Amino acid sequence: MQTTIEGGSAFAYINVDLDPGETIIAEADAMSSMAADLDMDAKLNGGFFNGLAKAFLGGESLFVNHFTNNTNAARRVTLVQGTPGNTRAVQLNGQEYCLQPGAYIASTPGVTLGVKWAGFKSWFAREGLFKLSVSGTGTVWYGAYGGLLEKEVNGEYIVDTSHLVAYEPQMKLNIQLAGGLFSSLFGGEGFVTRLEGKGKIIVQTRSLSGLADWINPRLW
Amino acid sequence: MQIDITHRPGNSAAKVSLQAGESITAEGGAMIAMSGHMQVETTTHKKGEGSVLGALKRMVTGESFFINHFTPAGAPGEVFFGTALSGDMMEYNLNGPGLMVQGGSYVASAPTVNMDIQWQGFGKALFSGESMFLIHLSGSGPVILNSFGAVYPIQVNGDYIVDTGHIVAFEESLTYEVSKVGKSWISSFLGGEGLVCKFRGQGTVWCQSHNAGSFGTALGPSLKPR
Numbered sequence: 001m002q003t004t005i006e007g008g009s010a011f012a013y014i015n016v017d018l019d020p021g022e023t024i025i026a027e028a029d030a031m032s033s034m035a036a037d038l039d040m041d042a043k044l045n046g047g048f049f050n051g052l053a054k055a056f057l058g059g060e061s062l063f064v065n066h067f068t069n070n071t072n073a074a075r076r077v078t079l080v081q082g083t084p085g086n087t088r089a090v091q092l093n094g095q096e097y098c099l100q101p102g103a104y105i106a107s108t109p110g111v112t113l114g115v116k117w118a119g120f121k122s123w124f125a126r127e128g129l130f131k132l133s134v135s136g137t138g139t140v141w142y143g144a145y146g147g148l149l150e151k152e153v154n155g156e157y158i159v160d161t162s163h164l165v166a167y168e169p170q171m172k173l174n175i176q177l178a179g180g181l182f183s184s185l186f187g188g189e190g191f192v193t194r195l196e197g198k199g200k201i202i203v204q205t206r207s208l209s210g211l212a213d214w215i216n217p218r219l220w
Numbered sequence: 221m222q223i224d225i226t227h228r229p230g231n232s233a234a235k236v237s238l239q240a241g242e243s244i245t246a247e248g249g250a251m252i253a254m255s256g257h258m259q260v261e262t263t264t265h266k267k268g269e270g271s272v273l274g275a276l277k278r279m280v281t282g283e284s285f286f287i288n289h290f291t292p293a294g295a296p297g298e299v300f301f302g303t304a305l306s307g308d309m310m311e312y313n314l315n316g317p318g319l320m321v322q323g324g325s326y327v328a329s330a331p332t333v334n335m336d337i338q339w340q341g342f343g344k345a346l347f348s349g350e351s352m353f354l355i356h357l358s359g360s361g362p363v364i365l366n367s368f369g370a371v372y373p374i375q376v377n378g379d380y381i382v383d384t385g386h387i388v389a390f391e392e393s394l395t396y397e398v399s400k401v402g403k404s405w406i407s408s409f410l411g412g413e414g415l416v417c418k419f420r421g422q423g424t425v426w427c428q429s430h431n432a433g434s435f436g437t438a439l440g441p442s443l444k445p446r
Contacts, residue, residue: 006429010230011307011369013429029434031401032386033427036379036418040401042410063410078427082434084306084369145438212442219444 001108002074003139005087009147012087013080014106018069026079026106028061034077041066045113079141081105083208087143088166092136096169099132099142103165108138133169142166146206153201159193162207168199221330223362229308229370234301234327236290236364243291246301246328246364254290255297261289289331301327301364305432308371311364312389317423318358321365321389325428330361356392365389369430380419385431391423 001024002017013032016024031040042063069075081087090097092111104113114133134140144165151157153171161175174194195201221244222237233252236244248262264286290299303309312319314333329335336356357363365371367388374380376394381401390396399418419425 006372007370008229011429013370013372029383031383032429032431033374033380033382034401036381039403041404042406078372078429080369080429080431082431082438084430084435208439209442212439216442216444 003089003141005089005141009086011084012143013078014087014141016067016077016079016106017074018067018077019074020069020072023066023068023109024077024079024106025109025111026065026067026077027104028063028065030079030081030105031065031067032078032080034067035071035075037071038075038077039068039070041068079106081143083143083145085143085145085204085206086148087141088148088202089139089141090134090166091139092134094135094137096133096135097140097166098169098171099134099140099166100144100164101130101132103142103144104132104134104140105143106141107134108140110138111136111140144202144204145208145211146204149203149205151201151203152199153195154198155196157195157201159195159201159203160207161191161193162209163203163205164193164195164201165204166202167195168197168201171195171197171199171201221362223311223364225309225311225364231306232302232309232366234309234311234364235298236301236328237296237298238290238292239296240292240294243289243331244299244328245287245289245331245333246299247326248286248288250301250303250327251288251290252300252302254299255292257293257295258297258299259291259293261291262286263289303327303366305366305368307366307368307428307430309364309366310371310388310426311362313360313362314357315360318356318392319363319389320392321355321357321363322387323353323355325365325367325388326355326357327364327366329357329363332359332361333357333363334359365426367426367428368432368435369428371426371428373424373426375424376419377422378420380425381416382419382425382427383416383431384414385433386427386429387417388426388428390419390425393423394419394421394425396420 001022004015005012006015007013042065045064067077112135115130116133175191176194221242224235226233338354338356365388371388396417396419398415401416
């Protein structure tokens with residue numbers, strides 16, 4: 001399988017060249033174009049209850065699509081997320097990785113998706129009550145609205161609410177005010193997420209809720 | 221006429237440099253900047269042939285009622301075109317077979333290019349999720365198209381599937397039908413892909429990487445009701 005991420009940080013999309021017999025799994029409606037002789041099967045996102053949990057709690061689709069190359073030559077499928085923004089791939093070798101709801105785009109068959117309770121703190125941080133946990137062996141592609149910043153954290157780090165996209169599972173999340181009461185209420189930052197631990201985090205440079213907050217006062 | 225597309229693929233703009241007396245025709249509202257001595261003529265159809273019917277037909281494709289013709293008087297001049305949504309632009313040189321353009325993707329074309337509207341038929345119109353009409357460009361000369369997201373070409377030889385909402389343009393040597401993905405209709409709908417366009421023949425189809433409708437669906441619930 002050869003994959004490339006094209007389109008720059010503003011409009012990233014994934015070209016997947018499947019060799020004969022290979023399969024890639026993608027969230028519903030991620031396919032933008034594909035060779036007509038690839039097979040596509042919609043399957044429940046990891047069993048009925050697990051699928052339901054992911055759909056209602058993890059911000060993902062109830063069904064995922066399995067694209068399989070049953071021909072005898074390489075075939076291409078092009079995948080993309082619903083919003084403009086950047087896309088990254090993470091390689092899993094048995095470890096776990098945490099994604100924000102809605103960030104998942106695609107994965108290779110050895111990867112398992114699960115939903116985990118993220119806690120009320122996460123919900124206050126506008127990151128959702130649940131988090132998506134990916135584990136197993138293979139590659140996962142995820143994305144967000146805006147560019148993606150990678151940050152190596154050792155100790156404490158603060159991220160504005162609704163900007164956290166992915167993090168390693170050992171990171172602890174806490175919600176707090178951005179500064180003192182005055183600067184938090186009037187400085188435009190409000191609540192922030194405080195991360196503790198040693199590991200990598202991924203932050204999106206824009207947020208959809210930020211865009212919506214900008215547009216809303218201008219609608220009349 | 222010289223066309224340069226800058227700021228690809230996120231915030232593309234097309235710079236068109238014209239000789240004195242040379243013209244370019246563009247969709248209403250596409251101009252973002254131009255030389256001071258540029259003459260602008262607004263008509264409902266191709267330069268020199270006003271037609272209200274043509275304008276009405278263009279409107280149903282999602283394009284504007286009026287089109288503008290830009291001509292620098294006396295000296296060379298330039299005009300920049302942009303679009304409302306961020307994304308990519310492409311230049312295509314028509315020369316021979318015509319080009320079918322998705323409504324909304326047309327930006328500008330040389331006066332030697334003819335523009336006509338083609339009805340897609342009820343089946344395709346109702347189910348493809350695309351506009352009921354396509355813009356048919358023929359003749360010769362450069363054309364500027366835009367997209368939501370990056371543009372990527374696919375050389376079709378046989379069959380190829382493009383999801384609805386991702387078509388920018390295709391050569392008229394290709395035909396398409398509205399179809400399912402894979403073998404089963406159930407899978408196609410459960411998997412959220414629904415109906416797709418299956419292209420057949422030999423030629424190029426240009427796709428846009430992103431679907432403006434999907435972005436609208438993601439953003440829409442956070443917007444307050446009007």
